[in-house]
Each structure stands twice: as C-alpha cells, then as structure tokens.
Amino acid sequence: xxxxxIVHLKQARQRLGITQADLAERVxxxxxxxxxxxxxxxxxxxxxxxxLARALDTSVDALFALPDQTEA
Amino acid sequence: MSTKSRAMAEKWVGQRPVFVLGYTAGxxxxxxxxxxxxxxxxxxxxxxQLLAWAAAAAAVFTxxxxxxxTRLRNPEAHAIVNxxxxxxxxxxxxxxxxxxxxxxxxxxxxxxxxTGTTPVWMLVMVPSTGIxxxxxxxxxxxxxxxxxxPDDD
Numbered sequence: 001x002x003x004x005x006i007v008h009l010k011q012a013r014q015r016l017g018i019t020q021a022d023l024a025e026r027v028x029x030x031x032x033x034x035x036x037x038x039x040x041x042x043x044x045x046x047x048x049x050x051x052l053a054r055a056l057d058t059s060v061d062a063l064f065a066l067p068d069q070t071e072a
Numbered sequence: 073m074s075t076k077s078r079a080m081a082e083k084w085v086g087q088r089p090v091f092v093l094g095y096t097a098g099x100x101x102x103x104x105x106x107x108x109x110x111x112x113x114x115x116x117x118x119x120x121q122l123l124a125w126a127a128a129a130a131a132v133f134t135x136x137x138x139x140x141x142t143r144l145r146n147p148e149a150h151a152i153v154n155x156x157x158x159x160x161x162x163x164x165x166x167x168x169x170x171x172x173x174x175x176x177x178x179x180x181x182x183x184x185x186x187t188g189t190t191p192v193w194m195l196v197m198v199p200s201t202g203i204x205x206x207x208x209x210x211x212x213x214x215x216x217x218x219x220x221x222p223d224d225d
Binding site: 021024025028029030031032033035036041042044045048 | 078081082085086148151152153155156157158160216217218
C-alpha cells in the first residue's frame with residue numbers, strides 16, 4: 001500500500017503537536033484507523049481524507065501524494 | 073461525546089480481534105459437535121438442533137458485523153467502533169465468507185451427486201465454515217492493523 005500512496009499525515013500532525021488519539025477524536029474515527037492511515041496500511045476514502053485535512057488545517061494534497069508527485 | 077464513552081469504544085476496538093477469534097473458535101467447536109451429532113443421529117430433534125445452530129450463527133454474524141456486544145449506547149461511540157477501517161475489514165471478511173460458502177456448496181453438490189443424498193452434517197458445516205472464514209478474516213485484518221506501526225511519537 002505504501003508503494004501506491006505517500007502519506008505525510010504524521011508530519012502534519014506533529015506540526016500541530018497533537019497525538020493520534022487527539023486526531024482520531026477530531027475526525028470521529030478510532031485511533032487504530034488514524035494509525036493505519038499514518039503507517040500506509042489503510043488508504044482512506046475521500047471523505048476521511050478531507051476530514052483529516054480539515055482537522056489538521058491543511059489540504060488533502062499536502063497529506064497524500066502519489067509516488068510520482070513526490071518531486072513536485 | 074464523553075471521554076468515558078470514547079475510552080470504552082477505543083478499548084473495545086483494541087480487544088476486538090481476540091474476542092472475535094475466541095467466539096469464532098467456540099462457534100466452530102459447537103458447529104462440529106452439532107454436525108457430528110446430526111451425522112450419528114444421537115441428537116435432539118433435527119429441527120431443534122438446526123434452530124439452535126441458526127441462533128448461534130446469527131449471534132456470531134451480528135456480533136462481528138453489527139454493533140458488537142459492547143454496552144455502548146452513544147451513536148458516536150458506535151460510529152468509532154464501526155468506522156471506515158472496520159467496514160473495510162468487514163467487507164473483506166464477507167468476501168472470504170461467501171467464497172468459502174460457494175466452495176462448500178460445490179463440495180456439497182458433488183457429495184450429493186456421488187452418494188445420492190446430501191450428507192446431513194454438511195448442511196451445518198458448510199455455512200459454519202463460511203461464517204468462520206468471514207469472522208477469522210476480519211479478526212486477522214483487525215489484529216494485523218494493530219501492529220501496523222508505531223502508535224505515537
């Protein structure tokens with residue numbers, strides 16, 4: 001899964017100084033879900049990706065990228 | 073949502089794989105016992121045995137793919153327990169369950185053609201194996217995701 005999607009969720013979360021549990025509470029999912037997204041095990045739906053971006057006050061593009069977009 | 077409700081939901085999510093694995097093992101043991109009883113004829117009336125099995129199967133299915141057995145009454149806590157990740161694993165479990173059910177049904181058909189009558193134990197074991205395959209796949213995915221990486225910093 002990690003080959004298909006580059007995830008910058010952890011960096012964005014750390015920038016705000018919040019834990020996975022805090023982020024999970026803001027988004028309304030379990031901490032396990034945030035953990036699996038963060039570690040590239042689970043690819044979130046568009047709705048969850050948008051909710052994560054809103055909770056972290058950033059854009060979906062800043063959180064997730066395709067491998068060939070990393071240079072951009 | 074209160075902190076307590078959220079903590080309970082998170083606790084259940086953490087314990088869920090072990091719990092699902094445990095009652096699936098129990099259900100399978102029960103199904104094997106029921107199938108052996110049906111095969112030997114040393115059981116309660118057939119329809120009662122089948123009814124008891126159906127109740128157990130429905131319970132296992134509901135617990136795995138429904139709202140679980142938690143005492144969570146808060147809808148938001150339920151949403152956490154049955155969030156997107158859990159739904160994804162449920163779907164994977166369903167796929168495995170139906171594939172196993174299909175394979176078992178084909179085996180039952182072949183056995184029926186071979187012997188002339190459907191082996192009665194297969195009526196219990198085929199759907200039981202399908203349900204067990206679904207719940208085990210769910211439990212395995214759920215367990216593996218808990219070990220996907222570091223929790224926090």
